[in-house]
Amino acid sequence: MYKRALIGVLALGLAACSSSPSADTAAKSEDLKGLSGQIGSKDFAEQYILAHLTTKLLNAHGATLEANTKLVGSANVRQALENKQFVGYWEYTGTSWITYNKQTQPLKTEKEQFDAVLKADEAKSIAWVAPAPFNNTYTFAIRNEKAKELNVTKMSDIAKLPANEKTFCIESEFSTRDDGWPGVSKTYSFDAPKDNVKLLDTGVIYTATKDGKDCNFGEVFATDGRIAALGLTVLQDDKAFFPIYQGGFTLQADVLKSHPKIADVLKPMADKLTTEEMQKLNAKVDVDGDEPDEVAQEWLTSQGLI
Amino acid sequence: MTAHTGQVQRLALKRFVTPLAVVVVLALLFLWLSTLSLDSIEQRTLNTGYLLDRTQEHLVLTVVSSALVALLAIPAGIAAYRVRSKAVRALVIALGNIGQATPAVGLVILLAIAWQTGFYTALISLVAYCFLPVLRNTLTGLEQVDHATREAARGMGMTPRQVLWRIELPLASPVILAGLRTALVFSVGVATIATFINAGGLGDMIVNGLKLQRYPVIVVGAVLVASIAVLIDWAAGLVEDLVRPRGL
Numbered sequence: 001m002y003k004r005a006l007i008g009v010l011a012l013g014l015a016a017c018s019s020s021p022s023a024d025t026a027a028k029s030e031d032l033k034g035l036s037g038q039i040g041s042k043d044f045a046e047q048y049i050l051a052h053l054t055t056k057l058l059n060a061h062g063a064t065l066e067a068n069t070k071l072v073g074s075a076n077v078r079q080a081l082e083n084k085q086f087v088g089y090w091e092y093t094g095t096s097w098i099t100y101n102k103q104t105q106p107l108k109t110e111k112e113q114f115d116a117v118l119k120a121d122e123a124k125s126i127a128w129v130a131p132a133p134f135n136n137t138y139t140f141a142i143r144n145e146k147a148k149e150l151n152v153t154k155m156s157d158i159a160k161l162p163a164n165e166k167t168f169c170i171e172s173e174f175s176t177r178d179d180g181w182p183g184v185s186k187t188y189s190f191d192a193p194k195d196n197v198k199l200l201d202t203g204v205i206y207t208a209t210k211d212g213k214d215c216n217f218g219e220v221f222a223t224d225g226r227i228a229a230l231g232l233t234v235l236q237d238d239k240a241f242f243p244i245y246q247g248g249f250t251l252q253a254d255v256l257k258s259h260p261k262i263a264d265v266l267k268p269m270a271d272k273l274t275t276e277e278m279q280k281l282n283a284k285v286d287v288d289g290d291e292p293d294e295v296a297q298e299w300l301t302s303q304g305l306i
Numbered sequence: 307m308t309a310h311t312g313q314v315q316r317l318a319l320k321r322f323v324t325p326l327a328v329v330v331v332l333a334l335l336f337l338w339l340s341t342l343s344l345d346s347i348e349q350r351t352l353n354t355g356y357l358l359d360r361t362q363e364h365l366v367l368t369v370v371s372s373a374l375v376a377l378l379a380i381p382a383g384i385a386a387y388r389v390r391s392k393a394v395r396a397l398v399i400a401l402g403n404i405g406q407a408t409p410a411v412g413l414v415i416l417l418a419i420a421w422q423t424g425f426y427t428a429l430i431s432l433v434a435y436c437f438l439p440v441l442r443n444t445l446t447g448l449e450q451v452d453h454a455t456r457e458a459a460r461g462m463g464m465t466p467r468q469v470l471w472r473i474e475l476p477l478a479s480p481v482i483l484a485g486l487r488t489a490l491v492f493s494v495g496v497a498t499i500a501t502f503i504n505a506g507g508l509g510d511m512i513v514n515g516l517k518l519q520r521y522p523v524i525v526v527g528a529v530l531v532a533s534i535a536v537l538i539d540w541a542a543g544l545v546e547d548l549v550r551p552r553g554l
Contacts, residue, residue: 075517199501201503
């Protein structure tokens with residue numbers, strides 16, 4: 001008996017903690033009434049922010065969604081969408097193309113890549129809406145002082161450096177993919193001896209690149225908030241080697257069919273999410289330590305979206 | 307055929323079942339691989355050179371860390387036992403507990419950030435993680451030696467050092483060896499985290515396969531790690547049988 005009472009108390013507590021949708025939305029419209037369920041995310045700051053942004057915005061238009069940011073690993077998140085556990089989550093075109101659709105050659109322009117992924121995922125009953133301008137692709141970064149010392153601003157500058165300065169930190173997955181190390185080192189003639197290439201975990205790469213002990217050049221993500229915070233310079237991909245990892249909202253095709261307004265509601269928000277804007281939002285979480293939930297709420301309000 | 311040779315044959319058979327099973331599993335795995343058409347991403351890891359390199363790195367990490375654990379934890383256990391102070395013993399065990407309770411991934415990444423990346427950092431994390439079972443088994447093994455046996459040895463005029471080397475350690479050796487065996491098997495699994503800090507090993511394949519959803523890559527990585535763990539456990543079992551003092 002007391003167990004039930006305890007659950008009741010917990011539920012009340014939870015209800016009190018979560019901002020109730022009716023209070024903070026001031027109902028922009030009721031277009032999405034009846035849309036309920038969970039919005040998922042992968043396990044890093046950008047994804048948490050995007051999940052909260054989307055949940056809050058859709059709720060402001062009558063939906064009753066909640067953000068679920070507990071899953072770990074992008075494969076699991078995609079699986080949860082395919083199993084209809086999630087209504088939707090933010091994905092990157094390049095990831096869907098290479099990882100889920102098992103392609104090895106990315107397409108050249110943003111639009112081509114988006115259309116190709118849209119079509120490939122259609123077969124799996126997954127729809128894409130709200131392509132945002134941000135491109136969370138791979139890029140190489142170097143600490144500011146060293147960039148000046150070596151006089152590098154673009155990736156083709158690396159080829160001219162002496163061998164002992166051509167040191168790289170990359171992720172193990174990056175080391176095997178066509179759009180990763182094998183391709184980039186060939187395109188830009190890095191010609192680095194094997195010992196100059198260190199395989200590290202994503203988080204370690206940022207600090208290692210900042211320290212400069214392990215490597216001068218670290219493989220980083222273009223929208224990461226730590227780039228600016230750690231004083232890193234991003235090199236220009238002057239031969240446009242890296243594939244496009246444009247962000248877009250993926251969702252169950254059935255849900256989009258019954259609530260086609262989702263696309264219209266998300267579009268004004270997505271349009272504002274540029275690579276620089278995403279960097280700023282990510283830095284609030286990764287560098288300043290703010291809660292993704294609050295970062296999302298503040299941004300939506302400041303942009304006049306809710 | 308006498309009962310004795312029958313027993314020996316059974317033992318011999320038992321000894322070869324494990325490696326045989328591993329060989330069969332690996333053969334099936336590579337047979338299955340040969341039926342797949344691998345894309346360029348998969349080909350970069352599923353080739354002989356890469357697999358041998360990663361396996362070698364994994365084995366070196368495992369074996370060196372276990373050897374270090376044996377060198378450090380057994381003397382630490384003996385020392386804690388001989389001091390006969392409850393406080394010292396509790397302290398030593400607490401240190402071992404910290405090592406094992408700290409998530410190995412966290413430790414390895416913290417060390418990589420605070421100190422350096424690479425083999426030695428991975429080695430330290432592994433040693434910290436596998437220290438406890440050997441330490442505890444050394445202590446337990448020594449403590450469980452029958453009091454009367456110890457008294458008898460002393461009564462025969464042995465010095466405490468002689469009692470330790472000739473009576474206590476031999477009698478404790480099965481338990482100590484069992485601890486080492488546990489540490490070895492532990493370290494095979496934990497060595498997969500070396501991939502996060504440029505120390506190689508089969509973790510490279512597992513992480514890679516997981517992130518890119520290339521199932522053949524994950525499966526081969528995971529099966530190789532499991533096979534190594536099983537083989538090492540088997541080899542340690544053999545050594546245990548050989549080293550165990552007669553009559554025990």
